[in-house]
Amino acid sequence: MRKLTFGMSVSLDGYVAAPGDDLGWGVPSDELFQWWSDRVAATGTALYGRKLWEAMSSHWPTADQQPGATPAAIEFAGRWRDMPKVVFSSTIDTVDWNARLHTGDAVTEITRLKDGDGGPLDIAGATLAAAAMREGLIDEYAIVTHPVLIGGGTPFFTALDKWVNLTLVETRTFPGGVLLTRYETKN
Secondary structure, X not given: OOOEEEEEEXXXXXXXXXXXXXXXXXXOOHHHHHHHHHHHHHOOEEEEEHHHHHHHHOOOOOHHHOOOOOHHHHHHHXXXXXXXXXXXXXXXXXXXXXXXXXXXXXXXXXXXXXXXXXXXXXEXXXXXXXXXXXXOOOOEEEEEEEOOXXXXXXXXXXXXXXXXXXEEEEEEEEHHHEEEEEEEEOO
């Protein structure tokens, strides 16, 4: 069975995006950016919701070709393009950059992918992750907390019908007071 991780940057008050899908509050340090890049390199398949897919695919496919692209951005762009991706959406028609589109039931497909062979799965996008979270499909949470209060927006966690008990497996501090906490679900 493949491991499914939900990891995103989050504000101290629990949001992954400010109102209007603003992500400007979560700019990573070089060290944190490298951590994200290494995660992409280790991911067997990334599962994207539409909103985050549109944000990522509007920038990373050609980021390494932009004037002034840093070595880290060049590395990340290549890793992102090469990483297999599944995009879950019923409102877009096509995807590119080593991705395939899934328009059916997300939970059924995520379950099928988890039960299959291959490397670890990363789920990206709060709405998609919420569906997996409610069904108990997420094995690990990688929470990258930024020291900012944004007061509203898209929450990291969804409302649940039952408790999910977690075990802390890692903490790490990044420049700027950013804190990584990784938790695994208890069985």
